[in-house]
Every structure is written in C-alpha cells, then in structure tokens.
Amino acid sequence: MRRAGLWCGAALVAGVVLMALVSLVWTPYDPTLVVAGQRLQGPSAAHWLGTDHMGIDTLSRILVGAQTTIVVGVVSVGIAAVLGVPLGMLAGQAHGWVDEVVMRVTDIAYAFPALLLAILLAARFGASPVTAMTAIGLATIPSFARVTRAGTIQVMSSDFVLAARASGTRWPGVSLRHVLPNIAPLIGVQASVTFALAILAEAALSYLGLSTAAIVPTWGKMLRDAQTVMFGAPLQAVWPGLAIAAAVLGFNLLGDGLRDLLDPRLREVS
Amino acid sequence: MRVLAFLGRRLGIFAISLLGASLLAFAVCSALPGGVAEAILGEGATQAQIDALTAELGLNRPWPVRYLEWATGMLHGDFGRSYFTGQGVLELMAPRIAVTWWLVVFALLLSIAVAVPVGMLAAMKRRSWEGFAASAVAQLGMAIPAFWAAIVLVLVFAVGLRWLPANGYVPLTTDPVGWAEHLVLPVVSLAIVQSAVLVRYVRSAFIEVLGEDYYRTARAVGWRPFPALLRHGLRNAALSLVTVVGLQLSAVLVGAIVIEQVFTLPGLGSQLLSAVSQRDLMIVQGVVMFLAASVLLINFLVDLSYAWIDPRLRAEDGR
Numbered sequence: 001m002r003r004a005g006l007w008c009g010a011a012l013v014a015g016v017v018l019m020a021l022v023s024l025v026w027t028p029y030d031p032t033l034v035v036a037g038q039r040l041q042g043p044s045a046a047h048w049l050g051t052d053h054m055g056i057d058t059l060s061r062i063l064v065g066a067q068t069t070i071v072v073g074v075v076s077v078g079i080a081a082v083l084g085v086p087l088g089m090l091a092g093q094a095h096g097w098v099d100e101v102v103m104r105v106t107d108i109a110y111a112f113p114a115l116l117l118a119i120l121l122a123a124r125f126g127a128s129p130v131t132a133m134t135a136i137g138l139a140t141i142p143s144f145a146r147v148t149r150a151g152t153i154q155v156m157s158s159d160f161v162l163a164a165r166a167s168g169t170r171w172p173g174v175s176l177r178h179v180l181p182n183i184a185p186l187i188g189v190q191a192s193v194t195f196a197l198a199i200l201a202e203a204a205l206s207y208l209g210l211s212t213a214a215i216v217p218t219w220g221k222m223l224r225d226a227q228t229v230m231f232g233a234p235l236q237a238v239w240p241g242l243a244i245a246a247a248v249l250g251f252n253l254l255g256d257g258l259r260d261l262l263d264p265r266l267r268e269v270s
Numbered sequence: 271m272r273v274l275a276f277l278g279r280r281l282g283i284f285a286i287s288l289l290g291a292s293l294l295a296f297a298v299c300s301a302l303p304g305g306v307a308e309a310i311l312g313e314g315a316t317q318a319q320i321d322a323l324t325a326e327l328g329l330n331r332p333w334p335v336r337y338l339e340w341a342t343g344m345l346h347g348d349f350g351r352s353y354f355t356g357q358g359v360l361e362l363m364a365p366r367i368a369v370t371w372w373l374v375v376f377a378l379l380l381s382i383a384v385a386v387p388v389g390m391l392a393a394m395k396r397r398s399w400e401g402f403a404a405s406a407v408a409q410l411g412m413a414i415p416a417f418w419a420a421i422v423l424v425l426v427f428a429v430g431l432r433w434l435p436a437n438g439y440v441p442l443t444t445d446p447v448g449w450a451e452h453l454v455l456p457v458v459s460l461a462i463v464q465s466a467v468l469v470r471y472v473r474s475a476f477i478e479v480l481g482e483d484y485y486r487t488a489r490a491v492g493w494r495p496f497p498a499l500l501r502h503g504l505r506n507a508a509l510s511l512v513t514v515v516g517l518q519l520s521a522v523l524v525g526a527i528v529i530e531q532v533f534t535l536p537g538l539g540s541q542l543l544s545a546v547s548q549r550d551l552m553i554v555q556g557v558v559m560f561l562a563a564s565v566l567l568i569n570f571l572v573d574l575s576y577a578w579i580d581p582r583l584r585a586e587d588g589r
Binding site: 005104107108109111112113115116117119120121122123124127196200203204207208209210220223226227230231234237238240241244245246248249252253 | 283286287290291294295298299409410412413414415416417418421422424425429430520521523524527528531532542543545546547549551554558561562565566569
C-alpha cells in the first residue's frame with residue numbers, strides 16, 4: 001500500500017516532466033497566439049480544455065506551463081541544495097561554536113517565510129522569475145542544512161568513518177568519499193519535498209503577479225487571469241489548479257515514498 | 271534558575287532574530303543604493319534628479335545612521351513614513367490589522383478543530399481503510415494551493431449557489447452578520463490546506479503515543495481506546511503539536527497575504543502588495559518587518575509554552 005504512494009508520485013512527476021518535454025517540440029496550438037474570435041470557449045474537439053480570455057488554447061498553455069514549473073523547481077532546489085548541503089556538512093563535522101553558529105543562523109532564517117522574502121525582493125528588484133526562484137531557493141536553505149547536518153552526524157559516528165580518519169583521510173576526503181554518498185538519499189528526499197514547496201510558492205507568486213512576464217504561461221498566472229472571467233468561463237479556473245495540485249502531489253508522494261524506502265522503521269510513523 | 275536560563279536563552283534568540291529580520295528588510299529596501307529615489311521619479315529620471323531627491327530624503331546619509339533611526343523609531347511604534355504620501359506606516363496598517371487577525375485566528379482554529387479528530391482517527395485506524403482514506407485526503411489537501419481552493423469555493427458558493435459573497439469585507443462593528451459572511455470562504459480556503467498539513471503531524475504524534483507504556487497500561491486497566499488517548503495521549507502529543515501549530519501560524523499568516531488578494535480583503539497582505547506595485551519601499555519595509563516580527567513573536571511564545579507544557583524541558587538547554 002505504501003509503495004503505491006511512491007509509484008503514484010513517480011508517475012505524476014513523470015507526467016509533468018513529459019508535458020514539459022512534449023511542449024518543447026509540440027503543442028496543439030501556438031501558446032501565445034491570440035485569436036480574438038475564439039475567446040472563452042468551452043471544451044471542444046478543437047480545444048480540449050477550451051480557450052482563455054485572449055482566445056489562446058488552454059491545453060497548449062498548460063503544457064508550456066509545465067516548463068516553467070520544472071525550471072523554477074530545479075533552480076530553487078538547486079540554490080537551496082548547493083548552499084544548504086555544504087553548510088549542513090560543515091555543521092555536522094565541526095563541533096562547538098561553528099556548529100552552534102551555523103545552526104542558530106539557520107534557525108533564524110527558517111523563521112523568515114519564503115513568500116515574504118520573495119515579496120521583499122520583488123519590491124526592490126522588480127517582479128521576475130529570477131527573484132522568485134532566488135527567494136524560494138534562499139528560503140529553503142535552512143531545511144537542507146538541517147537534514148544534511150543530522151545525516152552527517154549519523155554518518156560521522158559510524159565505524160567506517162572512524163577507520164577512514166584513523167588511516168589518515170583528511171576531512172575533505174571524508175566528506176566527499178564517505179559522508180556525501182551516504183547522505184545523498186536523504187538529500188534526494190529533501191529535494192523532492194522542496195520541489196513541491198517551490199511549485200506551490202511559485203504558483204502563489206505568479207498568481208500575485210510577482211513572478212513572470214506577461215507572455216510566459218505559468219499555471220499560477222493562468223489562475224489569476226481565469227479569476228477575472230470566472231463568471232463566464234468557470235472551467236478556465238479549474239484546469240491550472242488541477243495541474244498544480246497534480247505536480248505538488250507527485251513530488252510530495254515521491255519524497256514520502258523514498259523516505260519510507262530508505263527507512264523502513266519510519267513506515268509505521270509517517 | 272534553569273527556568274530563567276531557558277527563558278533568557280529564548281529571549282536572546284528572539285532578539286537576535288528580530289535584529290536579523292530588520293537588517294534584511296532594511297538592506298533590501300533602503301541600504302542598496304538608488305532604489306527609493308528611482309522608484310519615486312520613475313524610468314526617465316536623470317542621475318542629477320535622482321541624486322537631488324536622494325539628498326532631500328536624507329538617503330545619502332550612511333546606512334547605519336538610517337538603520338538606527340528606523341530601528342529605534344519602531345521601538346516607539348514608528349515604522350517609518352511612506353515616501354509618496356508621507357503617511358505613517360503604522361497608521362496605514364492599523365485599520366487593516368484586524369482583518370488579517372480575524373482571518374488568521376479563525377483559519378487556525380478551524381484547522382485545529384478539523385485536524386485533531388481526523389488525525390486521531392487516522393492514527394487509531396491506521397491499519398484499516400478509514401485511516402488510509404484520512405491520510406490520502408490529507409495528501410490531496412496539502413497539494414492544493416490555498417488560493418486555488420479559494421477560487422473554486424467562490425465558483426461553487428458565490429457564483430454557483432449564491433450563498434456567500436465572492437469578495438469584499440464588512441467591519442464587525444458595522445454589520446456582524448455581513449462580517450461573518452465575508453469571512454467564511456477566506457477562512458475555509460486557508461484552513462483546508464492547513465488542516466491537511468496538521469492531520470499528518472497529529473497522526474504521527476498519536477501513533478507515537480499508541481506505542482507508549484502508559485497507553486498500554488491504561489488500555490490494560492480497562493480504558494477504551496479513544497478515552498485513553500484523550501486522557502493520556504493528548505498532553506503528551508500536545509508537545510509536538512504546539513511546535514507544529516506555531517509553524518502553522520506563520521504559514522497561515524503568509525497564506526493570508528495571498529488569500530486577501532483573492533477576496534480583495536483590506537488586510538495587511540493587500541497593503542503590502544499594493545505598496546510593492548507602487549514601489550513604495552518604506553511601506554514594504556515596514557509591513558514586512560511587522561509581519562516578520564509577528565511570526566518571530568509567535569515562535570518565541572511557542573518556545574515559552576514548552577516550559578509550561580513539559581517541565582522536563584526547563585531542565586534541558588532547549589535543543
């Protein structure tokens with residue numbers, strides 16, 4: 001039953017990736033082609049999901065929106081992992097004040113919400129995908145650092161690390177050869193869950209008009225547009241939301257499934 | 271003595287966090303050169319005009335001086351003034367705090383009221399289909415963006431059934447019924463997501479309790495499962511739940527920013543976003559600081575509540 005979650009998650013994630021890949025080479029219609037005579041049509045054989053307030057085919061925009069979702073997720077998670085993992089490894093291997101300082105700083109940063117940081121950056125530097133991804137990435141560094149630190153401490157107390165250190169391997173070697181490979185699965189789980197968070201945060205930001213330029217289709221922005229016409233075309237406000245929910249569900253289930261796979265003892269608890 | 275050390279340590283972390291948040295907000299909005307004057311003058315301004323306005327606003331003074339001025343002002347309740355209208359940030363926020371407050375408090379209470387029973391059920395029935403269904407619904411709820419839940423609720427209950435207003439706000443003192451009607455959909459849409467997150471934590475907290483000796487003893491001496499869990503489990507599970515509810519409160523507060531936008535509620539979130547679109551950086555700085563300080567204060571109070579709920583923690587150094 002638990003594996004079912006993992007497979008559902010993997011399938012949903014694969015579906016989103018497939019949508020993004022397909023949209024690179026093919027979409028039913030041009031996702032930027034404005035056709036004034038075809039505004040707000042319902043689902044039909046020609047337009048499976050109908051058309052939006054500008055007469056653009058909704059399915060095409062949903063497909064292209066998957067690209068934005070994947071890019072935002074990868075970049076945000078990338079920023080968080082590249083900065084958070086070394087910090088966590090440092091804190092986990094160093095003792096005393098280095099560990100203390102790193103962890104207290106991440107504690108403080110942890111309390112600062114990602115969305116607030118994104119709004120702050122958008123106010124100063126203008127709303128763009130770059131500020132959105134930067135904010136989401138920076139705000140999720142602390143959770144990567146914490147997970148990495150916990151994993152590192154566990155690995156450092158194992159016999160093979162003791163043996164490696166006794167035989168003269170210095171800490172960069174220990175980090176790269178022993179710690180990193182052993183905590184990689186943990187980081188993978190964290191990446192998957194953070195990916196889901198990033199999708200939600202980006203959707204909220206583009207809904208607020210704080211992420212993308214007008215012409216790039218994103219699921220959050222599609223919902224923003226759809227809300228203004230929801231009396232005439234309620235379904236337009238349904239499809240992008242389903243896409244976001246499916247993507248988030250996929251990455252969450254994938255993360256949970258991987259976690260269970262790694263640690264069978266947790267199966268009962270979480 | 272240990273209690274004092276614990277409280278002192280927590281107070282210290284709270285103070286440092288406030289300092290960090292204020293430095294961040296100040297650095298982004300005020301310390302980086304150019305921003306303010308450029309925002310006021312718009313795209314076509316010459317460098318000379320920008321320099322003149324920067325000097326006029328006193329923004330050419332060293333940043334530590336301006337930071338200290340702003341920070342000490344806040345200690346007296348002065349969060350700065352709008353560069354555009356000259357209005358005080360706190361005066362602008364004052365009538366809006368209540369809107370956000372009601373939204374956050376009701377959303378949190380509703381999500382706790384839903385999540386605790388559902389999470390307990392999911393824990394007790396975890397090997398049967400009821401428990402599985404509860405977990406599955408929680409997973410779905412977590413995946414739904416709150417603002418989309420809001421849009422769908424509006425579609426159904428405002429556009430379709432016409433039971434409730436689609437947007438807007440009426441103050442409690444003007445019209446209590448209208449006030450309640452306008453809050454129902456925003457509160458429910460925020461609570462859907464939050465209760466889904468909470469259910470998972472409640473479930474694992476209670477599963478832990480189910481494995482404890484005191485629960486087994488209670489069952490062995492004749493307590494039925496549910497009363498035993500309530501009588502002996504709740505206080506023990508409360509410890510991890512308080513932490514989660516603290517984190518949830520900040521999530522709800524941030525979620526409220528988005529939800530206010532969906533329902534055009536005149537709260538702090540819409541204040542913040544309109545300041546962002548006008549690039550009124552002083553208002554942005556002030557409102558962000560106010561929201562961040564609220565989150566930090568909540569976390570601080572949660573920390574303090576450990577000492578009240580779990581006397582053991584008073585003895586440890588708060589890890």
